[in-house]
Amino acid sequence: MNVDNRIARAEELLATIPELPTVPTVIVSIVQKLHDPEVDIQEILDLLLMDQVLTIRLLRLANSPYYSTMKNIVSLKEAILYLGLDHIKEVIYTCSIVDLFREGKGVIDRATLWSHALGVALVSKRIAKKVGYAEPDNAYIAGLLHDIGEVFLNYYLEPMFAQIAQKAKAEGHSFHGVESLLLGTTHNEVGHVIGRRWNVPKFVTDAMLYHHEPTHAPQDDAGLVSIIAVADQFCRWRSIDYGGYEVSEGGETEYAAWCRMAGHFPGIDADAIETILRDLDNAIEDIRLQVESIFLFI
Numbered sequence: 001m002n003v004d005n006r007i008a009r010a011e012e013l014l015a016t017i018p019e020l021p022t023v024p025t026v027i028v029s030i031v032q033k034l035h036d037p038e039v040d041i042q043e044i045l046d047l048l049l050m051d052q053v054l055t056i057r058l059l060r061l062a063n064s065p066y067y068s069t070m071k072n073i074v075s076l077k078e079a080i081l082y083l084g085l086d087h088i089k090e091v092i093y094t095c096s097i098v099d100l101f102r103e104g105k106g107v108i109d110r111a112t113l114w115s116h117a118l119g120v121a122l123v124s125k126r127i128a129k130k131v132g133y134a135e136p137d138n139a140y141i142a143g144l145l146h147d148i149g150e151v152f153l154n155y156y157l158e159p160m161f162a163q164i165a166q167k168a169k170a171e172g173h174s175f176h177g178v179e180s181l182l183l184g185t186t187h188n189e190v191g192h193v194i195g196r197r198w199n200v201p202k203f204v205t206d207a208m209l210y211h212h213e214p215t216h217a218p219q220d221d222a223g224l225v226s227i228i229a230v231a232d233q234f235c236r237w238r239s240i241d242y243g244g245y246e247v248s249e250g251g252e253t254e255y256a257a258w259c260r261m262a263g264h265f266p267g268i269d270a271d272a273i274e275t276i277l278r279d280l281d282n283a284i285e286d287i288r289l290q291v292e293s294i295f296l297f298i
Contacts, residue, residue, distance in 0.1 A: 001184060003209070003216070010149075010189035017156045023198045026050045027096045034089045035201055041080055044088070048076050057095035057298045058088075064297035066290050086137040093141050094118075097148070098298050106154045107165045108242050111295070113151055117144055118291045119240035123280065124231040126287075130276045131227070131265040139227050142207035145200065146228050149191030149208060150175065150242075175242075176212045188212055214260070223264035230261045238284055240291070 001009075014020060030047045033039050048055055055076060062079040063072060067087070073079050080088050098114070106113075124143030128136035153161045160183065168178045179186040191208035203221050207228045210217040217225035235241060237254060258277065262268035268276075280287075 001180070003189070006180070006185040006189040007193060009183070009185035010193045013157065013183065013185065013190065014152075014193055017152075020152075020156070020194075021100060023096060024051065027054065027092065028199050030092060031089070031096075031201075032199065034085060034092070039085065041077075041085070044080065044085075045076055054092070054095055057098070058091050060297045061091050061095060061294065065293045066297075086135075090137055090140050093144055094121075094294065095298050097145065100148070100151055105158055107158060107162050108150075108154050112242055113147075113154065114295055115291050116235060116241055117147060117151075118294060119235045119287060120144070120146060120228065120231045122287050122290055123234055124227050126280060126283070127227050127231055127261075127276065128224075130279070131262070131268050131272075133223060133227060133265070138201075138203055139224060139231075142204050142224060142228050143231055145191070145195065145204050146207050146211045146232060147187060147191065148194060149187030149189070152190055152194060153179070153187055174212075186212070226261035226264050230257050233257055234280060238281075240288070 026047055030044060033043055033047070048058070058076065059073060059079060061067070062083060067083060071082075073082055079091075083091070121140045121143035125136045125140040127133075128139035133139060153164075164175060164178045164182055167173065167182070168175050171178075176186050176188070188209050188211065192205050195205040195208050203224055206217055206221040207225050210221075210225045211228045211232055214222070214226045214229040233254065254277075255273070258273045259270075262273055
């Protein structure tokens with residue numbers, strides 16, 4: 001089944017969910033403005049002040065150990081000036097989606113889903129910086145949202161997702177492959193449809209749609225999608241995953257995946273790959289602590 005058919009099937013599945021969560025209009029407006037290179041900071045402040053919950057979360061996260069602020073940030077203007085608009089963009093996305101990782105029923109628990117999403121976000125940003133990707137904060141955002149389709153399947157189609165999880169674990173397959181077999185679509189297409197409804201930027205919906213098939217990504221986002229793909233695999237291979245349900249697909253080795261990604265970034269050769277992997281492995285405990293820290297502070 002081709003990707004267009006899988007997207008159509010994802011739309012059919014989502015149509016069966018009576019109260020599909022949406023992103024508040026004010027957050028959509030903020031995000032759109034933050035992607036405008038000529039954004040006015042006062043406009044961002046005015047919009048943020050319309051959402052008290054987001055404001056409180058943003059200030060808490062800005063004062064968390066992850067951002068290592070040397071002073072207590074007490075106002076939104078301070079937060080924006082201290083962290084910069086790119087970091088504020090990260091914080092807003094992080095604070096905005098945490099409620100989607102809700103308590104309640106689901107095959108995979110909230111903390112596990114969140115740990116993988118945030119782990120991939122943090123690793124994606126580190127990789128992006130190391131390979132010279134121009135906008136590492138976009139890599140964080142795409143990494144954070146890459147599996148949002150999995151979150152929705154887990155919570156809103158729980159009986160079917162339970163079958164998918166059991167079959168994947170029992171037979172050693174990936175979620176992605178079993179989803180395609182049982183649903184006629186996958187979390188990639190589900191996430192892509194949700195992302196379009198939320199009006200998130202194209203680079204995010206491309207990461208949602210192609211992170212398991214990075215060679216199919218549009219050329220303009222192929223480098224970013226390849227970063228998300230290896231960050232996703234890196235986290236799964238190091239147990240920042242879904243509790244042992246997921247496996248690596250297609251028999252591809254970690255090194256082969258990295259070589260494929262490196263093809264998008266001139267100067268990233270075998271030695272550079274080994275150095276990046278070594279640095280990431282040395283930082284893995286810090287990454288785990290950052291995941292826990294951010295989760296606690298929002």
